[in-house]
Amino acid sequence: MCGIVGIVGKAPVAERLVDALRRLEYRGYDSAGVATIHDGVMERRRAEGKLFNLEKKLSVERLPGEIGIAHTRWATHGVPNETNAHPHFVEGVAVVHNGIIENFSELRDELLAEGAVFQSQTDTEVVAHLLARYTREGLDHRAAMLAMLNRVSGAYALVVMFADDPQTILCARFGPPLAIGHGKDEMFLGSDAIALAPFTNRITYLVDGDCAVMTARGVSITDYAGKPVSRPMQISQSAALMVDKGNHRHFMEKEIYEQPEIISHALSHYVDFAGGTVKTQGAAIDFAKVRSLAVSACGTAYLAGLIGKYWFERYARLPVEIDVASEFRYREMPLSSDQAALFISQSGETADTLASLRYCKEAGLAIGAIVNVRESTIAREADAVFPILAGPEIGVASTKAFTCQLAVLASLAIQAGRARGTLSEADEKALVRHLIEMPRVMSRVLNLVQPQMESLSRDLSRFKDVLYLGRGTSYPLALEGALKLKEISYIHAEGYAAGELKHGPIALIDENMPVIVIAPHDRFFEKTVSNMQEVAARGGKIIFITDEKGAAASKLPTMATIVLPVVDEVISPMIFALPIQLLAYHTAVFMGTDVDQPRNLAKSVTVE
Numbered sequence: 001m002c003g004i005v006g007i008v009g010k011a012p013v014a015e016r017l018v019d020a021l022r023r024l025e026y027r028g029y030d031s032a033g034v035a036t037i038h039d040g041v042m043e044r045r046r047a048e049g050k051l052f053n054l055e056k057k058l059s060v061e062r063l064p065g066e067i068g069i070a071h072t073r074w075a076t077h078g079v080p081n082e083t084n085a086h087p088h089f090v091e092g093v094a095v096v097h098n099g100i101i102e103n104f105s106e107l108r109d110e111l112l113a114e115g116a117v118f119q120s121q122t123d124t125e126v127v128a129h130l131l132a133r134y135t136r137e138g139l140d141h142r143a144a145m146l147a148m149l150n151r152v153s154g155a156y157a158l159v160v161m162f163a164d165d166p167q168t169i170l171c172a173r174f175g176p177p178l179a180i181g182h183g184k185d186e187m188f189l190g191s192d193a194i195a196l197a198p199f200t201n202r203i204t205y206l207v208d209g210d211c212a213v214m215t216a217r218g219v220s221i222t223d224y225a226g227k228p229v230s231r232p233m234q235i236s237q238s239a240a241l242m243v244d245k246g247n248h249r250h251f252m253e254k255e256i257y258e259q260p261e262i263i264s265h266a267l268s269h270y271v272d273f274a275g276g277t278v279k280t281q282g283a284a285i286d287f288a289k290v291r292s293l294a295v296s297a298c299g300t301a302y303l304a305g306l307i308g309k310y311w312f313e314r315y316a317r318l319p320v321e322i323d324v325a326s327e328f329r330y331r332e333m334p335l336s337s338d339q340a341a342l343f344i345s346q347s348g349e350t351a352d353t354l355a356s357l358r359y360c361k362e363a364g365l366a367i368g369a370i371v372n373v374r375e376s377t378i379a380r381e382a383d384a385v386f387p388i389l390a391g392p393e394i395g396v397a398s399t400k401a402f403t404c405q406l407a408v409l410a411s412l413a414i415q416a417g418r419a420r421g422t423l424s425e426a427d428e429k430a431l432v433r434h435l436i437e438m439p440r441v442m443s444r445v446l447n448l449v450q451p452q453m454e455s456l457s458r459d460l461s462r463f464k465d466v467l468y469l470g471r472g473t474s475y476p477l478a479l480e481g482a483l484k485l486k487e488i489s490y491i492h493a494e495g496y497a498a499g500e501l502k503h504g505p506i507a508l509i510d511e512n513m514p515v516i517v518i519a520p521h522d523r524f525f526e527k528t529v530s531n532m533q534e535v536a537a538r539g540g541k542i543i544f545i546t547d548e549k550g551a552a553a554s555k556l557p558t559m560a561t562i563v564l565p566v567v568d569e570v571i572s573p574m575i576f577a578l579p580i581q582l583l584a585y586h587t588a589v590f591m592g593t594d595v596d597q598p599r600n601l602a603k604s605v606t607v608e
């Protein structure tokens, strides 16, 4: 992910900005840049590659100035070269950006028609052009910023300087985080508090939809309509920690909330945002030729694989055999070298998954590994590594790794569909467009459902047993909902395919057994509603997680209805994962369990 920092104060900033960027290096990047204003002149230095290259440039061509912004770029739109590196300059406006501007190509066409000349291939440059246009039209800087924010859609953190105002930095957040640091006659901003730790530990976190105007004396924050909002200042512990919780109570909460940003980072590896296509990955696996895929993993990673099975079979007509690794490794499955195998593991060290990999390797299959830890054993032993790029996951209960595993699996299924000729170019573009929407929709959903999940968790905590139901890709999600709830709240929970209800679990239904039904308004909706009807008829309490269409279509009484926006089937598992994660999280917090380190569980399971 890109990293952002800014300083407005009373001493030279260039060196300190680069220092702060160094503390964001863990996020990954491929170019870097810094801009300052001095004596009314705004200048920048940018360099491809590591920060060392930027520092070398700065040692030759110094950048004076007591106000500046800086950026490490992880390429999304356009190759990682100096021209595409941030800050982007247009007519006295400087912009750095983390995230995706979804409607950049429409905006770019509009600006091109007005005569704008683009220097880079980035989506970010449209922001600089829009700001320049609104300034030309006579808006003051804050008004230009708000006008721009009301035109762009996507998930982003944006930071802006105007050459004719050497006292002010403006910024906005919708998705990726931004932390404001309060110094003495100086103010700072950064992608996280770790970047600002050497300067200050007094931090204000912006929330989605905030626009801030920062001078050396302080910060004023409004919403996008210009209405003032107030955000608390808190003391950060980041100085002592390399990975910190930010303004969250637990790592798990932080990891849930960082999903919009993390997903766009992961997607940028698999998707060409500008071209609307998937980037072909993993040459060692020839999806066009393989007869079938064998998929194996444990726990949450297995459930991601189960959702992947639906995608590979639907989009690529590629049969998938999937099993939990502890069974897969011993069930003596017949294998042949015209198959390929995929192993999914956050840690990349899970003993059963590794043993399954070795079993397939021996049978001569091409091996793919979907992992978070790239240096892990599973990654090292695979022929093709598909990183999920989720960053360190500290909470034992997997959240962001799950949705990133899904994002990778969806991209690979589309890649396989194209390779096998089962998806047309137009199908690919339509599916990729939905993937690109995902970070924005995730931000919206997290904001939308949080209060409801918090209050619902109080009711849920009174029960001893919970049933989760779903169909299609919502079935593995039901399993994941149950797993998440039981592992951190210790409430007994089971997930079932909704169609299996009548084949046994219906015997359990009574007023003491809440049934959580995951049912977006998809091909299976009507059938799932019939199963809900069966629950309602037996006095069962229903918690209905659906979308706007689903909520309008069902009239059944529920204990709670959680309404999400309507999204395409290809992204609904990632979107519907958010309320189930939040529900498990808040229930556990309410019940006072050790959320980040639930009893008896380990993050990396290296024994059988």
Ligand code: F6R
Pocket (backbone or CB within 6 Å): 298, 299, 300, 301, 302, 344, 345, 346, 347, 348, 349, 350, 353, 396, 397, 398, 399, 483, 484, 487, 603, 604, 605
């Ligand atoms: C559940 C969870 C576990 C892991 C499982 C596999 O929240 O985190 O079920 O998914 O232990 O671990 P990895 O992905 O490291 O192989």
